[in-house]
Amino acid sequence: SQTIHQWPATLVQPVGSPLSLECTVEGTSNPNLYWYRQAAGRGLQLLFYSVGIGQISSEVPQNLSASRPQDRQFILSSKKLLLSDSGFYLCAWSHQNTEAFFGQGTRLTVV
Amino acid sequence: AQRVTQPEKLLSVFKGAPVELKCNYSYSGSPELFWYVQYSRQRLQLLLRHISRESIKGFTADLNKGETSFHLKKPFAQEEDSAMYYCALSGPDRGSTLGRLYFGRGTQLTVWP
Numbered sequence: 720s721q722t723i724h725q726w727p728a729t730l731v732q733p734v735g736s737p738l739s740l741e742c743t744v745e746g747t748s749n750p751n752l753y754w755y756r757q758a759a760g761r762g763l764q765l766l767f768y769s770v771g772i773g774q775i776s777s778e779v780p781q782n783l784s785a786s787r788p789q790d791r792q793f794i795l796s797s798k799k800l801l802l803s804d805s806g807f808y809l810c811a812w813s814h815q816n817t818e819a820f821f822g823q824g825t826r827l828t829v830v
Numbered sequence: 831a832q833r834v835t836q837p838e839k840l841l842s843v844f845k846g847a848p849v850e851l852k853c854n855y856s857y858s859g860s861p862e863l864f865w866y867v868q869y870s871r872q873r874l875q876l877l878l879r880h881i882s883r884e885s886i887k888g889f890t891a892d893l894n895k896g897e898t899s900f901h902l903k904k905p906f907a908q909e910e911d912s913a914m915y916y917c918a919l920s921g922p923d924r925g926s927t928l929g930r931l932y933f934g935r936g937t938q939l940t941v942w943p
Contacts, residue, residue, distance in 0.1 A: 753931060762934055762935030763933035763935075765931065809874065818876045819931055
């Protein structure tokens with residue numbers, strides 16, 4: 720069966736420090752991969768999505784970047800975190816126009 | 831551009847009352863519409879999709895292309911239905927045949943005993 724792992728679950732980082740959140744998928748191949756930020760009152764904001772290795776589409780300009788070094792690995796990064804980067808980040812995978820499966824999420828607090 | 835609109839952030843009903851969570855979308859092609867649910871301390875998960883036309887946990891949703899709506903309905907709400915509900919849209923963007931998955935901001939449903 721397919722599973723999705725996202726870590727860490729919680730993270731506290733100082734302003735200006737780098738960020739790396741990792742997401743891996745098991746049990747499927749060539750998935751579409753997504754990074755979302757879930758904010759109270761704003762719902763799920765699509766940050767990045769990828770349809771293949773090295774193929775990244777960015778939805779909104781921001782202080783974050785994403786990479787897909789392997790078929791089932793999706794990484795969310797930042798070189799220098801801002802206070803406004805605090806939030807709850809969700810990784811998800813799907814196949815074209817089918818159900819999406821979500822990770823457990825990462826609560827990021829930038830202090 | 832806002833593609834999925836859920837006008838209600840919060841919705842409260844009493845147990846046994848009917849409930850309708852509204853969702854409107856903006857899309858020029860033929861999208862796939864979904865409802866996702868997040869119960870307390872659980873992962874976001876699919877509730878239903880329009881293409882399957884099925885009832886899940888007593889919930890149904892009909893795609894109305896004329897009104898560009900995909901409202902979620904249940905005739906008799908239960909306390910265990912209390913959760914955050916997200917409407918979502920998937921479809922290819924202009925110039926691409928590959929779909930993105932967009933969510934509304936969510937509606938927190940509370941069902942009182």
